[in-house]
Amino acid sequence: MGEVKHILVAKFKDGTSQQQIDDLIKGYANLVNQIEPMKSFQWGKDVSIENMHQGFTHVFESTFETIEGIATYVSHPVHVEFATLFLGHLDKVLIVDYKPTSVDP
Amino acid sequence: MGEVKHILVAKFKDGTSQQQIDDLIKGYANLVNQIEPMKSFQWGKDVSIENMHQGFTHVFESTFETIEGIATYVSHPVHVEFATLFLGHLDKVLIVDYKPTSVDP
Numbered sequence: 001m002g003e004v005k006h007i008l009v010a011k012f013k014d015g016t017s018q019q020q021i022d023d024l025i026k027g028y029a030n031l032v033n034q035i036e037p038m039k040s041f042q043w044g045k046d047v048s049i050e051n052m053h054q055g056f057t058h059v060f061e062s063t064f065e066t067i068e069g070i071a072t073y074v075s076h077p078v079h080v081e082f083a084t085l086f087l088g089h090l091d092k093v094l095i096v097d098y099k100p101t102s103v104d105p
Numbered sequence: 106m107g108e109v110k111h112i113l114v115a116k117f118k119d120g121t122s123q124q125q126i127d128d129l130i131k132g133y134a135n136l137v138n139q140i141e142p143m144k145s146f147q148w149g150k151d152v153s154i155e156n157m158h159q160g161f162t163h164v165f166e167s168t169f170e171t172i173e174g175i176a177t178y179v180s181h182p183v184h185v186e187f188a189t190l191f192l193g194h195l196d197k198v199l200i201v202d203y204k205p206t207s208v209d210p
Contacts, residue, residue: 004152005149005164005166006153007112007114007164009112009114009199009201025208026208028208029207029208040207041207041208042205042206042207043203043205043206043208044110044203044204044205044206045203045204046201046202046203047109047172047202047203047204048111048175048200048201048202049172049175049176049179049202050179050200052198052199052200053199053200053201054199056199056201058203059110059112059201059203061110061205067152067154070153070154071154074154074155093157094114094157094158094159094161094199095153095155095157095158096114096151096153096158096161096164097151097152097153097154098148098149098150098151098152098163098164099149099150099152100147100148100149100166101147101148101149102134102145102146102147103130103131103133103134103146103148
């Protein structure tokens with residue numbers, strides 16, 4: 001229950017092929033197997049209808065047990081190598097981390 | 106498993122008090138009780154360390170069973186009233202919806 005969500009919202013550069021995008025997503029997913037504090041990964045294409053997505057097209061959500069785990073992930077050599085490749089294909093990127101809280105209304 | 110995530114990333118206007126922020130978050134959470142297709146709600150403050158959050162400070166995640174459910178939510182009078190109030194207190198906002206997919210690396 002103490003999990004921390006790591007949300008990356010992205011827009012790939014024009015000219016990035018579908019094959020390249022698929023390979024990058026596989027590479028991102030594969031970090032789960034290589035970086036211990038990263039517990040799970042999911043992604044999806046933006047399907048919003050409110051036109052407040054500011055051109056972003058993809059969402060990537062990773063889950064960690066602790067904020068410290070995200071720091072370990074960020075500085076991990078496997079992540080650093082992947083991030084350099086991945087960010088090179090992005091036109092826009094936004095990263096937010098948060099510890100989800102529910103509210104009793 | 107067919108759920109759709111509705112992610113809103115926000116920065117409140119300078120001068121919005123903590124009490125106002127707390128009340129707005131309670132109002133957001135309370136939409137779950139009033140708008141049938143909205144299944145759950147959670148939120149958290151940005152704790153990211155990569156400095157790629159572009160000034161955004163809060164994340165709000167709602168879950169729906171279908172993309173059509175989000176359309177019902179967006180046009181629901183209770184949501185329209187809340188959104189007008191909420192957006193009036195925001196300096197920045199980004200909304201993306203996605204159907205989470207896992208990848209077998």
